[in-house]
Every structure is written in structure tokens, then in C-alpha cells.
Amino acid sequence: MIKISSLLIVLAYTISFLGVAPVFLHIDMIPRLFFAACFVAGVVLDRKDRFHVHGLPATLISIAFFLFYASSISKDNLIIPAVNILVILLSIRLLGRKTARNHLQVLVLSLFALAGSSLLSQDMSFIFYLVPLMLCTAILLVLSAFFTYGAKQSISLADLKKILSVSLIMPAVSIPILMLFFFILPRTQYPLWNFLNSAGQKVAGFSESVEPGSAARVGAVKTVVFRVQSPRLAADELYWRGIVLNSIQDNIWVRSKKPLDENSYVNRGKEIKQIIFPEPNTSPFIILLNIPKRVSGIRTIQDPDFVFRRKDSQTSRQQLESVAVLTDVIAVKGKIDRGAYLEIPARISGRVISLGKQISSKAENDMEKVSVLKEYFVSQKFSYTTGNLPRGADPVDEFMFARKAGNCEFFASSFAVLLRVMGIPSRLVGGYYGGVYNDLGEYYVVTEDMAHVWVEAYLDGKGWLKIDPSAFSANFTQTGALRTSDIYSKLQLISDSMNYFWNLAIINYNLEKQFTLAKKTHGMLKDVDFTIAYKILLFLSVTIPGVVTIMYGYRRLKRSREEILVRAFIKKVKQKYPTIETNTATSLQTLADTINEPLVRKFADIYCAAVYRDRKLSDSECKSLRKIVSKL
Amino acid sequence: MRLTKAGAFYITLTLLTGFAAVNTGNNLLFLIVSALLAFMAVSGIFGWINMRGNVLGIELPDEIYAGRDTLVGISLENRKSIMPTFLVRIRIFLESADFTLVNRRGTETDSMVMKFHGRGFKMFEEMEIQSPFPVNFFVRSKRFKLPYRFVVFPAPKLCHETSYFEANKSSSEFFSRYKGLDGDVQKISNYTGNEPLKLIHWRLSAKLGDLKVKEMTAGTSEPLILDIDRLPGINREDALSCGVFLVNRFMRQNRPVGLKKGEVVIKPALSREHRLKLLTELAVYDKN
Numbered sequence: 001m002i003k004i005s006s007l008l009i010v011l012a013y014t015i016s017f018l019g020v021a022p023v024f025l026h027i028d029m030i031p032r033l034f035f036a037a038c039f040v041a042g043v044v045l046d047r048k049d050r051f052h053v054h055g056l057p058a059t060l061i062s063i064a065f066f067l068f069y070a071s072s073i074s075k076d077n078l079i080i081p082a083v084n085i086l087v088i089l090l091s092i093r094l095l096g097r098k099t100a101r102n103h104l105q106v107l108v109l110s111l112f113a114l115a116g117s118s119l120l121s122q123d124m125s126f127i128f129y130l131v132p133l134m135l136c137t138a139i140l141l142v143l144s145a146f147f148t149y150g151a152k153q154s155i156s157l158a159d160l161k162k163i164l165s166v167s168l169i170m171p172a173v174s175i176p177i178l179m180l181f182f183f184i185l186p187r188t189q190y191p192l193w194n195f196l197n198s199a200g201q202k203v204a205g206f207s208e209s210v211e212p213g214s215a216a217r218v219g220a221v222k223t224v225v226f227r228v229q230s231p232r233l234a235a236d237e238l239y240w241r242g243i244v245l246n247s248i249q250d251n252i253w254v255r256s257k258k259p260l261d262e263n264s265y266v267n268r269g270k271e272i273k274q275i276i277f278p279e280p281n282t283s284p285f286i287i288l289l290n291i292p293k294r295v296s297g298i299r300t301i302q303d304p305d306f307v308f309r310r311k312d313s314q315t316s317r318q319q320l321e322s323v324a325v326l327t328d329v330i331a332v333k334g335k336i337d338r339g340a341y342l343e344i345p346a347r348i349s350g351r352v353i354s355l356g357k358q359i360s361s362k363a364e365n366d367m368e369k370v371s372v373l374k375e376y377f378v379s380q381k382f383s384y385t386t387g388n389l390p391r392g393a394d395p396v397d398e399f400m401f402a403r404k405a406g407n408c409e410f411f412a413s414s415f416a417v418l419l420r421v422m423g424i425p426s427r428l429v430g431g432y433y434g435g436v437y438n439d440l441g442e443y444y445v446v447t448e449d450m451a452h453v454w455v456e457a458y459l460d461g462k463g464w465l466k467i468d469p470s471a472f473s474a475n476f477t478q479t480g481a482l483r484t485s486d487i488y489s490k491l492q493l494i495s496d497s498m499n500y501f502w503n504l505a506i507i508n509y510n511l512e513k514q515f516t517l518a519k520k521t522h523g524m525l526k527d528v529d530f531t532i533a534y535k536i537l538l539f540l541s542v543t544i545p546g547v548v549t550i551m552y553g554y555r556r557l558k559r560s561r562e563e564i565l566v567r568a569f570i571k572k573v574k575q576k577y578p579t580i581e582t583n584t585a586t587s588l589q590t591l592a593d594t595i596n597e598p599l600v601r602k603f604a605d606i607y608c609a610a611v612y613r614d615r616k617l618s619d620s621e622c623k624s625l626r627k628i629v630s631k632l
Numbered sequence: 633m634r635l636t637k638a639g640a641f642y643i644t645l646t647l648l649t650g651f652a653a654v655n656t657g658n659n660l661l662f663l664i665v666s667a668l669l670a671f672m673a674v675s676g677i678f679g680w681i682n683m684r685g686n687v688l689g690i691e692l693p694d695e696i697y698a699g700r701d702t703l704v705g706i707s708l709e710n711r712k713s714i715m716p717t718f719l720v721r722i723r724i725f726l727e728s729a730d731f732t733l734v735n736r737r738g739t740e741t742d743s744m745v746m747k748f749h750g751r752g753f754k755m756f757e758e759m760e761i762q763s764p765f766p767v768n769f770f771v772r773s774k775r776f777k778l779p780y781r782f783v784v785f786p787a788p789k790l791c792h793e794t795s796y797f798e799a800n801k802s803s804s805e806f807f808s809r810y811k812g813l814d815g816d817v818q819k820i821s822n823y824t825g826n827e828p829l830k831l832i833h834w835r836l837s838a839k840l841g842d843l844k845v846k847e848m849t850a851g852t853s854e855p856l857i858l859d860i861d862r863l864p865g866i867n868r869e870d871a872l873s874c875g876v877f878l879v880n881r882f883m884r885q886n887r888p889v890g891l892k893k894g895e896v897v898i899k900p901a902l903s904r905e906h907r908l909k910l911l912t913e914l915a916v917y918d919k920n
Contacts, residue, residue, distance in 0.1 A: 104638055108645055111664065115649055118660030126660050134667050138767075141675075144638075145768035146732065149719055159733050162716055170678060170766065174670035181666035188654060506659050577779055578687070595779040596755075 001154040004147045009046050009098045011140040012106045013039065016090055018133040019110025022117035022126060023083050031087040038091035046098060053095035062092055083116040100148045107137060122280075124502040134171050142167040187511040206242055206283065206451050210253040210428055212409045213395025225432065226287055227500055228444045229275040232437055237326055239290040239454065239466070240446060242283075242431035244305040251345045253413060253428050255307075262336045264304050264463070266291050269327040277319050277503060284309045287431055287446075289324035290466065296321050305427070305464075306330060319508050330456070331463040341425030341458060344417060349397035352414075356421030366459050369422050370467070377415065377472035380404060384411070384473040408433075408470045412453040415469035425458035429466070436489075441497040562607070562617055565625050569603055572632040603628045639769030642672065675767045682765045683772050685712035686734075688722060690756065690780055694908060697876070698751050698787045707741045710734040723760040751786040751872065752919040755779065785911045788880055789873035791864050818847045855900035856882065857890035860917060868918065875914045883907045893917065 020035055045051055053061075065088040069081040090109040096102050114129055142163060146155070155163070206225065226240075247256035274289060286300060286308040295302075297320035299311035359376060363369040383405040390398035390406055396417060399410040412428050419426035433452035435444035454468040470476055559567075566588075577595060588604035606625055610617045617625070635643075646668040653661035691705030706729045710717040717734040722742075729742040748754060755777065762773035820833060823843035831845045858875055865871030875891075882889045883902060890900035891910050898910065 100638075104641060108641070111645065111649070115652065115661055115664055118658050118664070119656065122658075122660060126663075130663065130667065134671065138671065141638075141767035141769075142765075145719060145764050145766065149721075149764045149768060155732075162733065162735075163718070166678065166715060166718070166766065170674050171671065173677075174667065174674045177670035177673055178663075178666045181669050182659075182662055185650075185662055185666060186654065187657060187662075506663065509659055510657065576777070578774075578776060596781055597779065 001156055002160055003154050004143055005098065005153065007160075008103055008140060008143055008147060011136050011143070012098060012103050013043065013094070015110045015133060015136045015140065016094060016106055018129050018136065019113040020087055020090065022129050023087065023113055023120060026080065026117070026120045027084050027087055028080070031084045031091070035087050035091045038094045042094035045095065052097040053092065054097060058092050058096060062089055065089075079116060079119045083113060083120070086113045086116060100144050103140060103144055107140065111137075122503075122507050124499045127502070131171075134174070135168065138171045139164065139167040142170075182506075183509070183514070183517065187514055206285075206287070206432070206448075207430060208243060208255065208283070208285070210245055210409050210413060210430065210453055211251065212399070212406065212413050213389065213391045223448045224279055224496070224499075225281075225446050225448055225450075226276055226278040227496075227503075228277070228289070228435070228446070229442065230272065230289075230444055231442075233272070233289075233326075235434070236471075237289075238433060238435050238444070239429075239452070239468070240287045240432040240435075241290040241292060241306065241429055242285045242287045243429070244303075244307050244456070245428040245430060246305070246341065248343055248345045248417075251347055253416075256340070258337065258340050262304050263333040264306070264330050265333065266293055266306070266325045267327060267329065267331050269325040272324045272326060274322050274324065275319055276322055277500070277508070282313070284313075286310060286320070288322045290429075290431070291327060291330060292322055292324050294323045328466040329463050332458070336425060336458060338425050338458075341427060342420050342423065344420050347394060348417065348421075349394050351401055352397055352417060353421055355400070356418045359418070360422040366424050366457075367462075369424060370419070370457055370459070370465070373415065373418055373422070374467070374472060377411075377469055382406070382411065382473045384408075384470055384475050408453045411469035411473065412455050415467065416455045416457075419455070419457050427456050427464075429454050429456055433468075433470075436493065438493050438497050438500070440494065441500045443497075443500060445493075445496050445500075560616075561622060562611060565617070565622065565629065566607070568629050569625070569632070572629055573600065576632060599628050599632055634771045634773070636764065636768055636771060638767075642668070642769055646672070672769070675769065678766045679763065679770065679772050681712070681715065682718055682720075682763055683761070683774060686710060686717055686720065686761065688759070688761065688778065689739075690724075690778060692780075692782050695911070696748055696782065696784045698749060698784050699747060700787055701745050701747060703743050704746050705741060705743050707739055708734050709739040710736060713737055718763070719765040720761060720763045723762065724756055725758065748784045751784050751869075751915045753781055753783050753916060755781055783912050783915050785915045786869065786872040786876050788877035789865075789870065790877055791874035820844050821847050855888035855890065857892050857897060857900060859892040860914070861892075861894070872914050872917060876911055879907060879910045879914070 016039070024032060024035075045053075066085055069084045069088070073081045086109055090106065090113060093102060093105050093109060110133065114126075114133060117129075118126060146163065147153070243255060245253035245255050247254050247258065249256075271293070272289060276286075276288065278287065286295065286298075288295065288308060291306050292308060295308050298318055301309045301311060303309070355376075359372050360369055363372050380400075381404070382399075384407065385405045386407050388405070389395075390403040390410065392398055396410065396414045399406045400414055416426040416428055430451075430453050432446050432450045433454070434450045435446045437444055452468075452470070454466060454470070456464040456466055458464055573591065573595070588607055592601040592604040603625060606621055606628075607617070610621055646665060649661060649668065650665045652658075653665050687709040689707035689709065691707070693702060696702050704724070704727075706722055706724075708717065708720060708722065708731045713736055716736055716738075717731065720731045720734070722729045722731070724744070725746065727744045727746050729744045731740050731742065734740045757777050758775065759778050760773050760775045762771055764771045820836065821844070823832060823837075823845045827845045831848065833844045833846050836844045858878060860871070860875060863871035863875045863878075865874050879889050879891075883906075886902060888900035888902040889907075889910060891898040891913055893913060898913065
């Protein structure tokens, strides 16, 4: 025999673990340690079945923690303290005696903790906590019903198997209903508490300023920045534009509003339509395929240098559609603010200036100057590296003439500075380069380590020309789109495509999609395509019910008035006396004897008086029998 | 269907999560709400299936006396072929019997001690089958009448008065149908080897040259007829209780008892069926 209470205790601990696990890394250290300690202590206390913490001590501890964390709640810091409180309350419940009430409290607090986790992270791992939690909940609730309502406190293994099989079937049957509810539950266009949702992290690789030499090495974080549903593109087409840094302030490339007053446009070219799914982040700049032409799906501001910014902050996952033109040139109508684009850093080495002048003297026009500079970069055999980067008072000088190795920031900033020294307006473009194409989902995934900076040089009569100085390094092919394809990477791709579909189907589902789904369903019903399959389906859906109705009607018509009355009578008797064995073969007199109800007796008498004397029921008899049936 | 505290708790939890989901637009919260709602719907369906296809049976003893503890057998047959019946409670009057699990197409039995008040024919008028299965959020119940008629005899009450008994002196009107050792000689038959030696009719055996034995009827006391109207007691019920006591006592003493009910006389006899018949007469006396 198995004790139900022992099973319930195990389930309560499992549920508490599944509720707290998804928030464990987000909460403060005190609740973390407190939960771990209470979990272990609770197990020990339950095994010994004594020294449980409940009543006044439990209430006082709860109040103390509640006040402590409630005091730190603010509009900007609401979720973490609330989840801290939930975890503390749950921990205290684990120390208490495991009654039915305690089990229910543990269940509710665990569910709230899991709900809280959805406001901290919308990762797919959520489903791996929700599903087992629902399974355990089903078993706990069923066993709890047996524990509180059933007479037995212990149960045989055979009976337990039967109970468990029903308990597990219930969540399984729930899944299609869950999906239905998920898609039809009402959504609002502008949720009031939208601020509670996770705003995401600041993008680590993408920077709103470039300062070569500020760090000795650049981290290669594999965090996903965005995914793009797109046709496959060539590796050198995968430049994702985010920000344009047009000004140098104290040797730092920044974005200034001053030179932005220009009339630029993109010439005709191959247009690429994409759907972009950015991970939640706090940056106002939207990363799009270079050169972005149009963006829809969210409210944006477009700057003349084809930088797109959000009008509203991103509080949840979004998707946006973009159209990009595969070209390297942004044409400009009229003039640009040459003065602003020709500013050079305050601290610049004489060697850099003389190099610029030297290259300048070799060429007759700007186009040639650019070509000579490119050749110079190639000839120097710079190497691309993300570690051991040049530092010191003038890192660009060190990169150019001493170390000859650096990352994209060194390549781009030195190239742009040299262009400016040579009198060619230039600016840096920050974004990403590359992307791993997921054949399974037909999308690109771009990670933080693909952050990249390149240069745009202004050539009179042509416009802003894209130049990627990093491409002139000896080892540029090691970066960007070309990635390894080992088993680990393939597994990562599979995992990522699962996350992608999760975001696509679950996280990004909103009111708009709900309307689209409803419209589609309506459209499908309205514009039924009468192909053969549909015709067969339609034919069957009409004929089968028709045949059934005709057969039923025929059988009914074939029945005599007497038979119909007896059937109705027996149906009523069965409803009223479910335990009585009745069928049309049972003698009505026997039935009347068994039931001993005047109405039944009366029916039997009238019916038998006629039918057993071989005559049909008269109209008045039929009327009174019908009355009896309705009274029953 | 009655909502339990746990059910109210669950509904509150679902509403709160639903409120949070709508106001945050967080699809993961919508997922939790959908799971809670789906589970509630499915548990409702399972609860409904659980209550179907259950047939109740009742087994009562032959002798039920008013106000006395009576052991009533309850059986629950599960006619469902898809799943067992779980957690069913049968309530009859104020008593209940619990069935934790009845297998598919199986039957389980239980018993309960009940007290029936007042004599006469009775029916199980208020019966209820209820179940909190599967998760004790709602207790489903179904009330019904069971057309099972039974008779409750008056409670036997000790009484000694015998002056009102009208004995039937005519012994020819009565003889026991049972074999015995101390009654009258009923017939002579052959000795089979099983009869006691004292029953051997020696004289006849010697005369016929074969062992013959006397077959005696069981010894009976003088038959008597109880007149209901003359039974002692402070009131009618008291008198009927006394009558039950006397019927049981005399018949246990192997004395045939009859009953006089106004002009109607039930002849004395000595059998279990006869005793139950007399007790039934006493139970329904003056009852419609």
C-alpha cells in the first residue's frame, strides 16, 4: 500500500521547484538561499513529521519579508520585488505541515511565480516548466481529492496506476482545448500594464558610439539580437544597418544631428523584402538590411542617412516588415554639410596626417583617392582580431603603424579619418555583418558577436559609397557570415529554430493576428474552393445527415402509435428511476409492481387493457397516456 | 453541483491570471490562463463521465425493527467500459457509504448501519449519489428515488401479560410439519440406522420381524392466537410492539402463533415465513 500523503508531499515539492526554477536566476540572493534552505529543511521536517513551522511564527516571517521587499517596489522595479515576495511566501509554506490547504497554497504560489517569470523572460524554456507543472498539478489535485474525500488514506499500487492514468489523460486532453482558448481569449490593442513586460537588455555588441582603443579585447557574445525571415543572400550582402556615426568628439565617433539636413535617396536596385523579429532591447535604433528603404509594423522615424528609430520603446516582442535595396550607394540631391563630415579628431598623429596627404597627392580625384587608400590598406596586410587590441594615447596610430592588427572599429575609424584628412567626407555605419541562415525556418539569425562597423565615403556626383575596410584585412573571411558547421552548431540551429517558431506562434500572437486569423477563417468559409475534395466533403456532409434523418424518420414512421408511446414512457421512467432495469421487453405490469407509483400503474392499466385485448388504443386513451408521460 | 472552497480558490486564481494577461498582453500569461481553463473544462467532462453508468443496489435484512440499528448492504455497479468510477459517496437519509474506486464493468459493495423510524412500508425516498471527482472543485450530485419497498416492524417491547391471549384449544387444527422427538406419533417407518434407539417400536418390530421406528412430530406447545385489539400496552404502538415481542418469543419456543385482526384470523403456524407474515401484519396494522 502507498500512502497518498507521501505522494502529495513529493508532488508539492516538485511543483514548488518548477514554479521557482524559471525565476531563480532573476531574484535576489536572499530569496534564492532562503528557498534552497526551506526546500531542504521542509524535506527533513516532513520525513520526521514534526517541528513544522506554521501559525504565528510563519505569519511573522512572511510579514517581515513582505514589508522588506514591498518597500523596494516602484514603477520601474515592480516585478523582481513581487517575485521575491512570492518565493519567500512559497518557501515558508514548504516548512509547514502538508495539509490539503497547504498543498493548494504551494500550488497557487508556484503558479504565480511561474506567471511572474513570464514578465522577466519570454524564453521558450517557459513551456518546459509549464507542461510538467500542469501534469503535477493534475495529479496533485486528483490525489488530494482522494485524500480529503475518500475514506482511504493509503492506496494499492494497482489502484494508484488507474488513478494516475486518468490524472495524466486529463492534461493530455486539455492540450487542444488549451490551444483553442489561447487563440480565442480576448486581447487588447494597448494593454494597460504593458510596462510590466520585460524591456530586454541593452544590446551589448551594438554601440551608439565608437572609440577604438577603449578596450583591450571585444567579447564574442552569442546572444541573439534579431532574426530575419528572408531569402538567402550572398555573404557580402549581409550588412545590417543600425546607426550612422557622423561626428568625432574627443576621438570618439558619435551621432550628431548637425549634418543630418540632407536630401538623400536610394537608387533603384534589387529589392529584398524581409520580416524582422528583434529581441526585446532598449536601443531606439532599428537594425535593418543595408540599405533600408521602408519599414512597417511599428511606428518609426526615418533620418536622411537611412537610420530608422522607434517612436515608442520596445516593451514586448515585435515583428516588422522591411524593404531593403541591395546597393552600396545612397544618392544625395543637393549639397551635404561637408564641413561637419570633414572634421578630424583633436588628437591625431602627424604620421596619419602625412599618410593622408601622401595618398592624396597620388590621385587626381576623390574616386581615385579612395582606390589608392584601399590599395594601401590591402598592401599593409592588416590582420583582423578581437583580442589584444591596440591601446594607448593614439590607438589609431598604433594600429596603422605599429600593431597592424585590430577589429572593425580600428579599420573603419582609421579609414574614415584618413578619408577626412584627404578631404573626402566620411562617416561610420554601425550595425552587424553576417548571419547564420537557418534552412529549417528559412531565416537569418544575427548574434551580438556579429556587431560591425564600416565606412561611407561621400563622392561628389555619386553619393555616399559603402566601404568596408575590414574586408581589406588578410583574414576577413574568418568573420561575418562564414561560420563553422559542426554538430554543436547544428544543434544550436535546431534549438534556435524552435525558439523562432515559438516567438512566431506564441509570443508574437496579438490582437492583429487574432483578427487576421478570424478573417482567414471567415474567408475560407466564404470563398470555398470547389475542388473535387471539397465537393466530396460537401456531398458527404449533406448526404450522411440526410440519410440518417431519413432512416430515423422511416423507423419512426414504421412505429405504431402504441410503440412510440411505450418508448417515451420507458425513457421517462429510466430518467426518473435510473436504477430500475427497464426496456421495451419488460412487462409494464411488472414495472408497475416494482416501482409502485400511481402514474406508472395507471399507464400500465390503460395500455394493457387495450393492447393485450388485441385492440388499438383509442384517441382518448392515447391522450391520457401522453399526459401521464409528460407528468412523469 | 456544489462549488467547493478549492474550486472557488481555483476560479479566483484563473480570473486573476486572466486579468493580468489581458492587461499586460503577455502571451505566456495567456498560455497559463488557457491551461487553467482547459484543465477546468476537462475536469468537468471527467466528472460528468464519472457520474454516468453507475447502478446502485440495496440489500436489506428480512427483519427490520423500528428504531433499531440495521445493517444495510449497498452495492455500486459501474457499467462504463471506458473508465472506473472514482470517489462516489452514496447518501441515504443521514447515512453514507463511500466507494473509492469501482472498476470498469465491476461492482463494489459496502454496508452502512441505519435506523428506520416508525413501522409500516417504507421506500428509499431521498437518495443521493455524489462525487468530487476528479479534483474536488465541484461536488456533483444526483438525487433520486429508489422504488424499493420494504417493511419496518414495530420495535419489540418486553411484556408479560398473558390474560388476553386467546388460546385455541383444538389441537386437531394444528400439528407441526416437522419431525421431532417429543411430539405425537405421525407414522411408523423402517429403521434406517440413524434414528435414536428410543424411537424403535419393539413390539411391532417383534411382530413383523423387521425393525420399525415411530416417526414423531416436533414437540409443540399449545398453539395460540394473539388478538391485536387485546394486546397489552398504553397505546396502540405500545401494544403492537408487545405483539412483535410475543410473536418472536413464542415462535422461538416452538409454539405456533396466529393472529386475530378484527374479524380476520390468521391461523397459527410455525415457520419463519409465517412469523414474518405476522410481523408484517403488526407493522401495517391501521396503516393505509
